[in-house]
Amino acid sequence: MVSITRILCPVDFSEFSRHALDYAIGIARWYGSEVTALHVVPSITAPTPPTGEGLYPPLVFSEEDLQQFRHELETFAGLPALDTRVSQGNATSEIVRLAKELPADLLVMGTHGRSGFERLMLGSVTEKVLRKSPCPVLTVPPRAPAMVPVNGLFSRVMCAVDFSPASLRALTLAQSLAGEAAARLCVLHVLEPVSVFAPVPAAEAKAAATAELCREARHRIDELIGDDTRAFTDVADVVVAGKAYQEILRVASEQRADLIVIGAHGGPRGLAAFGSTTNHVLRQATCPVLTVQA
Secondary structure (H helix, E strand, O other), X not given: OOOOOEEEEEOOOOHHHHHHHHXXXXXXXXXXXXXXXXXXXXXXXXXXXXXXXXXXXXXXXXXXXXXXXXXXXXXXXXOOOOEEEEEEOOHHHHHHHHHHHOOOOEEEEEOOHHHOHHHOOOOOHHHHHHHHOOOOEEEEOOOOOOOOOOOOOOOEEEEEOOOOHHHHHXXXXXXXXXXXXXXXXXXEEEEOOOOOOOOOOOHHHHHHHHHHHHHHHHHHHHHHOOHHHHHHOOEEEEEEEOOHHHHHHHHHXXXXXXXXXXXXXXXXXXXXXXOHHXXXXXXXXXXXXXXXXX
């Protein structure tokens, strides 16, 4: 089973980060983990003087100022035993630095809806953290239900696999999460349409080819599911044809999934380098999404 001993949750005092912190605390209670809540105070640089001579130095907060931020963070967290940290600098750099330093097994972040993450502006903190994080990242959208771990942390886990290294890591983690809570696990593989430049087969040949691909996908999924998972978890495999992100969101809705686990293909060009599938799922999901990099 995957061990989660330290969870890092960045907060900006918004209702979105409050929602994420509730999830982080709920997961920590289930796994017996420690939660670190981090607030990053951005460095502020004044504009260049009108004369163009020299630069004003960056605004550096005093220790007294940072102590006030720590007090606000402790009040926001609401739990005296919670580990709280305040640092000053670039938000992404500080989050990634602390995730490595702790080290964190899981990073939990809230998303800000249409004005922020849902529009997925390149350069956003969440986008950069997803790309650079040394550990899996759980993003909690505004539409995600309240964290109520009653008979298990998550009761319906859906993992999308395309058999890439990232998705295989995601499946390993999904099996662990589902097995730990005796949750239902749905493993989804989407057969995407072939290129428009490929020759179009006859209807019968196309149906036969699709059926064969479905059989192969189900066989590969069956080989990947461990005996331990099957012993404690109701496992279903779903293979469908269509646009990957649309099918992931549709099946997650049909399965009433309370967690989507997905692999991401990181790269220097940002979240877009993960591919449009992960991009769209993160933007449109109504439940938390656990993103795992290769």
